[in-house]
Each structure stands twice: as structure tokens, then as C-alpha cells.
Amino acid sequence: MEVIITSNYEEICEKATRIIHQAWKRKNNLVLGLATGKTPLGVYKKIVELYENGEMDFSQVVAFTLDEYLGLEENHPQSFAYYMEKNFYQHTNIKEENIFRLEGKPENIKTHCQEYEEKIKNLGGIDIQILGIGRNGHIGFNEPSSSLASRTRVKTLTRETIGDNARFFKNREDVPRFCLTMGIGTVMDAKMIILLASGKNKSEAVFKSIEGPVTAMVPASVLQLHPQVKIIIDEEASSLLTRKEYYKWVYQNKEKVKDFLE
């Protein structure tokens, strides 16, 4: 696990964007797995800037959304399909046929989830999966106690997540109770995973995920078993880590030889 501690949110976004940009330079048909929520917004903004400045092109890029609320239409302002469109896709030249979404109202949930898994596989797998983290350690909508080997499926949201996400809806009652999400096993199949976290309210989940035991009760802790994970966090989110200075030292040294390592 590479733990990258930055001084602020802006720097988290810069670093994540740089990694994606570098990966795209090596592979123009990059397959991205994309999370929604507040945290990745700055990254998407910077990626769009790269496109606008002519530094990045999306004509061959493929994107998969990590999760979706069950019951919401694609054009519902709180659907993740809408979020991705509004904050990323519509500002780039990504092709519609290269955008894959979990549907809020699929005809057959099971078939839809299986087909999503197959699409990822048929396109060679996800190169970079972007993740946020819930206060309870969830990744995607894989809530605590989710199987660490799970695949794309329907899940019930916890009360805590419903409460956290109520800020995006008019009333708490409007937050859907069910969702579709890539499974933890699906996420773990990505070649590289970048987890972003900002702010003090994420510090406990970050601490448990990095320095705690691997447990289904903290889904993000499973990332300890992945060979290519970058956890990019700010000072506040890193405040409970006991080995903060060590992570910084490792990263500073690595930065000195980054061109060689990349």
C-alpha cells in the first residue's frame, strides 16, 4: 500500500490526476472505474481541464461506474449516472459506447449485474479504480459485513450511509434503501486502485483500513491485500495514523526517483 499524505484536498486531486494522466499516456484506451460522491469531484474537474487544454483525449477511454441507487432513473439528479455525466463525461470526448453504467431500474437485476461483470472482463479489466471511503469504511456501496469476495450485486444501505447521503436529497426519506454496486472482489480485480479521503470525519475509517486488521467490518481494509493501491489523503484524514512520518518519508524518497519508477 502506498500511503500519500498531502497538505490539503487540492493536492489530493492533483496527485490522483497526475497518476491517471501518466497511465493514459502509457495506454490511451485506459479502462477506468469511477466512484461518485464529494471526494472525487476535484479529480474529475482536473481531468476535464486536461482535456480542455488538449493534454488528454478520451476517444479511446472506457469508463465503468462503481455503483448506483436502485429505483432512480438515469436522469434523476441524484443518480450516479447523472453525476458522472454532469461532472465528467459531458465535458470530454468520451464515446457513449465506451460508458458503462449500473442501471437504477434494470429489467432483471441479476442478469444486469452479471452482464456488467462480463463487460468489465471482456474489455480487459479495469486499469484504475477510483474509490472514496465511507465513514464506516465502505467502498462503493459495499457496507460493513459485505463479503470480501463479492461481485456486482444488489445491496441494502446502512442507516449510517442513508444519513450521510441525505445531504444530497430533499428529505432523508427520499434516499433509496437499495443500490447496485460492484463487489469487493470486482474492485480488487482492478490493476490499480486509488482511494481518496479528505477531512477529519474520514480519519477513523482511514486508520482502520490502513493500520487495522483486514476485516469485512471495514471493507476498505481488504485493500491491504491488493498489490497496487495508492491511498491519497490529506492531513486531517491521516490524523489517526500511527506511522504517518514513515509514510511521508517513503513517499518523499520515491518522488525523487518517480520518473524511473513510472
Ligand code: PGA
Ligand atoms: P464522499 O463519499 O466522497 O461524498 O465522502 C464517499 C463514500 O461514501 O464512498
